[in-house]
Amino acid sequence: MIDSSLKDIAAALRAKTVSAVELATESLARIEAGNPKINAFVTVDHDGALAAARAADASIAAGKAGPLTGIPLAHKDVFCTEGVLTTCGSKMLANFVSPYDAHVVSLLKNAGAVMVGKTNMDEFAMGSSNESSHSGPTRNPWNTAKVPGGSSGGSAAAVAARMVPIATGSDTGGSVRQPASLCGITGIKPTYGTVSRFGMIAYASSLDQGGAFARTAADCAQLLSAMTGHDPRDSTSLERSYDHYGADLARPLTGLRIGLPKEFFAEGMESDVRLAVEAALAEYRKLGATTVEVSLPNARLAIPAYYVIAPAEASSNLSRFDGVRYGHRAAEYTDLNDMYCKSRSQGFGAEVQRRILVGTYVLSHGYYDAYYIKAQKLRRLIAQDFAAALEKCDVIAGPTNPTVAYGIGEKSSDPVQMYLGDIYTVAVNLAGLPGLSHPAGFGKDGLPVGLQLIGNYFTEARLLNTAHQFQQATDWHSRAPVF
Amino acid sequence: MSLSLDEVRHIAKLARLELADGEAEATLAKLNGIFGLIEEMQAVDTDGVEPMSHPQELAQRLRVDVVGETNRRAAYQAVAPQTEAGLYLVPKVIE
Numbered sequence: 001m002i003d004s005s006l007k008d009i010a011a012a013l014r015a016k017t018v019s020a021v022e023l024a025t026e027s028l029a030r031i032e033a034g035n036p037k038i039n040a041f042v043t044v045d046h047d048g049a050l051a052a053a054r055a056a057d058a059s060i061a062a063g064k065a066g067p068l069t070g071i072p073l074a075h076k077d078v079f080c081t082e083g084v085l086t087t088c089g090s091k092m093l094a095n096f097v098s099p100y101d102a103h104v105v106s107l108l109k110n111a112g113a114v115m116v117g118k119t120n121m122d123e124f125a126m127g128s129s130n131e132s133s134h135s136g137p138t139r140n141p142w143n144t145a146k147v148p149g150g151s152s153g154g155s156a157a158a159v160a161a162r163m164v165p166i167a168t169g170s171d172t173g174g175s176v177r178q179p180a181s182l183c184g185i186t187g188i189k190p191t192y193g194t195v196s197r198f199g200m201i202a203y204a205s206s207l208d209q210g211g212a213f214a215r216t217a218a219d220c221a222q223l224l225s226a227m228t229g230h231d232p233r234d235s236t237s238l239e240r241s242y243d244h245y246g247a248d249l250a251r252p253l254t255g256l257r258i259g260l261p262k263e264f265f266a267e268g269m270e271s272d273v274r275l276a277v278e279a280a281l282a283e284y285r286k287l288g289a290t291t292v293e294v295s296l297p298n299a300r301l302a303i304p305a306y307y308v309i310a311p312a313e314a315s316s317n318l319s320r321f322d323g324v325r326y327g328h329r330a331a332e333y334t335d336l337n338d339m340y341c342k343s344r345s346q347g348f349g350a351e352v353q354r355r356i357l358v359g360t361y362v363l364s365h366g367y368y369d370a371y372y373i374k375a376q377k378l379r380r381l382i383a384q385d386f387a388a389a390l391e392k393c394d395v396i397a398g399p400t401n402p403t404v405a406y407g408i409g410e411k412s413s414d415p416v417q418m419y420l421g422d423i424y425t426v427a428v429n430l431a432g433l434p435g436l437s438h439p440a441g442f443g444k445d446g447l448p449v450g451l452q453l454i455g456n457y458f459t460e461a462r463l464l465n466t467a468h469q470f471q472q473a474t475d476w477h478s479r480a481p482v483f
Numbered sequence: 484m485s486l487s488l489d490e491v492r493h494i495a496k497l498a499r500l501e502l503a504d505g506e507a508e509a510t511l512a513k514l515n516g517i518f519g520l521i522e523e524m525q526a527v528d529t530d531g532v533e534p535m536s537h538p539q540e541l542a543q544r545l546r547v548d549v550v551g552e553t554n555r556r557a558a559y560q561a562v563a564p565q566t567e568a569g570l571y572l573v574p575k576v577i578e
Contacts, residue, residue, distance in 0.1 A: 329564035376534030432538020
């Protein structure tokens with residue numbers, strides 16, 4: 001039953017042809033069987049899941065069920081979960097049992113979703129391949145020698161592997177969209193400020209945003225709607241009301257103008273990705289959409305700008321990890337400063353330390369204007385590029401990733417090689433716009449290819465409608481890996 | 484924008500990170516690779532462009548100065564490495 005749509009599962013729960021306990025039990029069984037092969041989960045909470053499932057069944061019996069009541073769900077281990085280990089993929093938090101719930105976790109708990117566990121991720125959300133986790137790499141269920149993408153690779157792999165129908169993620173430079181693409185599922189990052197960051201362990205505060213994974217756009221709409229809303233505990237959480245993101249799904253695509261940035265279709269995209277993307281665009285034209293060329297002239301500067309701003313903000317955010325109030329403390333040290341240095345150097349992995357060093361440098365005296373302020377100016381230009389392009393079209397489309405999933409270990413020796421893969425996704429975070437990736441076909445070696453859709457601020461419903469209509473006419477999203 | 488070993492050691496000190504001697508060269512090489520990437524920013528003239536720190540035009544929201552939280556010290560300190568009498572213990576700072 002976990003393989004059905006959220007709508008069908010909810011109907012079956014209401015009709016009592018299945019119970020939440022049965023769903024949770026099925027999910028836990030699939031995790032037990034599959035996790036040794038793909039390492040999607042860091043923590044599985046059997047007891048918590050069954051308790052939540054029993055409560056969900058009681059809710060259903062009392063006629064109080066909502067659309068997510070009783071649905072098995074996984075949370076990326078970046079979200080604090082009260083009483084449950086929250087590692088953020090790091091040795092620094094390897095023993096951190098959170099004393100509180102993230103806002104997103106509370107919302108989904110109150111909605112009756114049944115958390116089965118916490119998923120693996122790149123350490124402190126810094127990575128695009130899920131290889132930097134202290135808990136070891138997650139493997140792509142389509143080919144276990146390949147990366148699932150990152151940093152939300154565990155959540156993407158768990159949904160692709162049909163262990164759970166829905167999972168949460170976070171996206172700072174592409175960390176929901178890119179693993180969705182590499183794992184053949186749907187993932188959405190909403191407009192910045194839409195999903196509360198309270199309790200979502202901070203990487204880069206002006207870029208981080210919680211996001212949703214599911215097999216389909218319709219299910220993503222359900223999950224994202226439940227994650228959205230003002231939270232006074234997050235000072236960047238917007239005070240506005242939101243319509244349900246699924247309200248517009250049925251709208252036909254006739255007249256939809258899809259902008260294709262010429263910079264995204266130049267070199268850089270592998271030929272197998274290009275074939276799948278072009279085929280998907282042809283499908284969109286069949287559905288009544290038109291395509292128009294647009295330009296994002298400063299697109300190529302998004303990567304250097306991102307790799308100044310994100311590390312700068314990370315260096316500030318990660319200064320809280322000092323071995324005093326929580327997290328790893330070194331066993332031996334000479335004085336307070338030595339305790340800080342040893343605790344941090346032992347607790348953080350190499351990529352995290354590199355980004356902290358880059359961030360510290362670009363914020364330091366004498367370099368702040370040349371690097372950090374310069375990057376913020378480029379950020380403005382990039383946002384302006386999107387605004388201009390979105391005057392000529394309703395949504396922007398292009399590849400989510402330049403390649404299909406690559407081999408574990410293939411890019412991990414050169415950080416810059418890894419960073420260059422983020423070329424289509426980081427600009428969206430810099431501008432704060434919503435972005436979605438949905439399955440568009442398969443490339444080399446039968447590996448999934450995703451198409452990215454980018455919209456104007458607060459146009460999530462339109463992005464989800466666009467992807468949903470594509471999914472009514474195609475079946476890429478229904479393919480499941482065998483592993 | 485190529486850093487020297489001394490400069491990297493200085494940044495590590497600021498960031499309260501230890502650079503293991505054996506790894507310092509390798510770390511330096513990787514960092515210089517990243518700085519090379521960052522240097523590409525200089526290709527565009529940004530004179531007169533306003534820096535953008537945030538996607539939304541927002542001011543810091545204020546609230547009424549009234550206590551709303553309960554004291555959860557015991558729960559929050561349960562995850563601390565060392566505490567005593569409600570205090571966090573660290574190596575002596577003042578002689």
